[in-house]
Amino acid sequence: MARIDVNGLMLDYELIGDEGAPPLVLTPGGRYARDTAGVPELGAKLTQGGYRVLLWDRPGCGASDIAFTAPSESVMNAEALVGLVDALGLRDVTLAGGSAGSRITLMAAARMAANVRRIAIWWISGGPVGLAGLAWYYCGDQIAAASKGGMEAVAELPSWADQMARNPGLRDILLAQDPETYIATMQCWGKAFAYSDASPVPGMAEADFARLTMPVLTFRSGKSDMAHTRETSEWVHRLLPNSTMVEPPWDDQEWNYVSTFPEDVAARRGRFERWPLLAPMLLDWFDG
Missing domain, CATH: 3.40.50.1820 (Alpha/Beta hydrolase fold, catalytic domain)
Known part of the structure; x- marks a missing residue:
C-alpha cells in the first residue's frame, strides 16, 4: 500500500x-x-x-x-x-x-x-428512484447536518467515521469548509445525480x-x-x-x-x- x-x-x-x-x-x-x-x-x-x-x-x-x-x-x-x-x-x-x-x-x-x-x-x-437515492446517500445527510450544526455536525456523521479512522486529517479538511459554501456544493453534487432521459x-x-x-x-x-x-x-x-x-x-x-x-x-x-x-x-x- x-x-x-x-x-x-x-x-x-x-x-x-x-x-x-x-x-x-x-x-x-x-x-x-x-x-x-x-x-x-x-x-x-x-x-x-x-x-x-x-x-x-x-x-x-x-x-x-x-x-x-x-x-x-x-x-x-x-x-x-x-x-x-x-x-x-x-x-x-x-x-x-x-x-x-x-x-x-x-x-x-x-x-x-x-x-x-x-x-x-x-x-x-x-x-429515477435509484438516482434520487444516491443524491440523498452522498449529499442529503451532509446538507441536513451542516444546516443544523455546521461542519462540526458534518464531521460527526457516521458516513465519515470509517474514513476518519483511516485518515485523521479528513476531519480537519471537513472542519475547514464554510458551512454555507459546503451546503451549496452538496446541492450541486446532489443535482448531478438527477435522472435524465438523455x-x-x-x-x-x-x-x-x-x-x-x-x-x-x-x-x-x-x-x-x-x-x-x-x-x-x-x-x-x-x-x-x-x-x-x-x-x-x-x-x-x-x-x-x-x-x-x-x-x-x-x-x-x-x-x-x-x-x-x-x-x-x-x-x-x-x-x-
Missing part, C-alpha cells in the same frame, strides 16, 4: 501482482474502501489470472483525501483515477468496476480512451459513450434491482459501440440479498463479498 499526490489530493492505493503483468484497475462502489470484503479477494483472483491489479481509495473513501472543488463527486473521482493511472505510468489499462465503480470506470475511460484496452462493468446505478449514467453524455470503442463487458442487472435497474444496464449496452451483454454469475435477487449483509472488514463481510464469483467471466473476457 502507498500514497501518492494526484491533483493535490493524497490517494491511498495498492498494486498487487507481478510488476510486469498488464495493469488492471478495480473500482468498488459506494464510499467503500479498497479493502472492503470481496474487492481484494476479486483482485487476488485477477492477479492469479495474470494481471497487475490496482486497488485504490477514491477521494473521500478509505484513507484518501477529499476536496470540494469539482462540479460533482463523480467527476472528482473520475479525474482522480485518470491522474492516478498517469502518475503510476500505467499503459494500455483494463478497467473494471461495480455500482459507483462502474460509473467512475465509464467516466474515467471517456477521459483517457486511448489508454484503455478493455472494460467490464456491473451494477450500474440508474433509474443518458442512463449521470456525468456521461452520448458522445462520451461513443468514445468508448474498446470492447466492454456489460453485466445485465437483475429485474428486481431498483438501485441498478435492468433498463439502465441495457441502455448503457445500447449506447456503447462495442459492448457485449452477459448475465451475471448470480440470480435475480442478488442485490436485495447482499444488501442485508453486515459491513465488517475484519470478518470479511459486506455487499461486495460475492464479487469474486465474477473472476472466471472477467478473466475470460479480458484475455479474449
Whole structure:
C-alpha cells in the first residue's frame, strides 16, 4: 500500500501482482474502501489470472483525501483515477468496476480512451428512484447536518467515521469548509445525480459513450434491482459501440440479498463479498 499526490489530493492505493503483468484497475462502489470484503479477494483472483491489479481509495473513501472543488463527486473521482493511472505510468489499462465503480470506470475511460484496452462493468446505478437515492446517500445527510450544526455536525456523521479512522486529517479538511459554501456544493453534487432521459449514467453524455470503442463487458442487472435497474444496464449496452451483454454469475435477487449483509472488514463481510464469483467471466473476457 502507498500514497501518492494526484491533483493535490493524497490517494491511498495498492498494486498487487507481478510488476510486469498488464495493469488492471478495480473500482468498488459506494464510499467503500479498497479493502472492503470481496474487492481484494476479486483482485487476488485477477492477479492469479495474470494481471497487475490496482486497488485504490477514491477521494473521500478509505484513507484518501477529499476536496470540494469539482462540479460533482463523480467527476472528482473520475479525474482522480485518470491522474492516478498517469502518475503510476500505467499503459494500455483494463478497467473494471461495480455500482459507483462502474460509473467512475465509464467516466474515467471517456477521459483517457486511448489508454484503455478493455472494460467490464456491473451494477450500474440508474433509474429515477435509484438516482434520487444516491443524491440523498452522498449529499442529503451532509446538507441536513451542516444546516443544523455546521461542519462540526458534518464531521460527526457516521458516513465519515470509517474514513476518519483511516485518515485523521479528513476531519480537519471537513472542519475547514464554510458551512454555507459546503451546503451549496452538496446541492450541486446532489443535482448531478438527477435522472435524465438523455443518458442512463449521470456525468456521461452520448458522445462520451461513443468514445468508448474498446470492447466492454456489460453485466445485465437483475429485474428486481431498483438501485441498478435492468433498463439502465441495457441502455448503457445500447449506447456503447462495442459492448457485449452477459448475465451475471448470480440470480435475480442478488442485490436485495447482499444488501442485508453486515459491513465488517475484519470478518470479511459486506455487499461486495460475492464479487469474486465474477473472476472466471472477467478473466475470460479480458484475455479474449
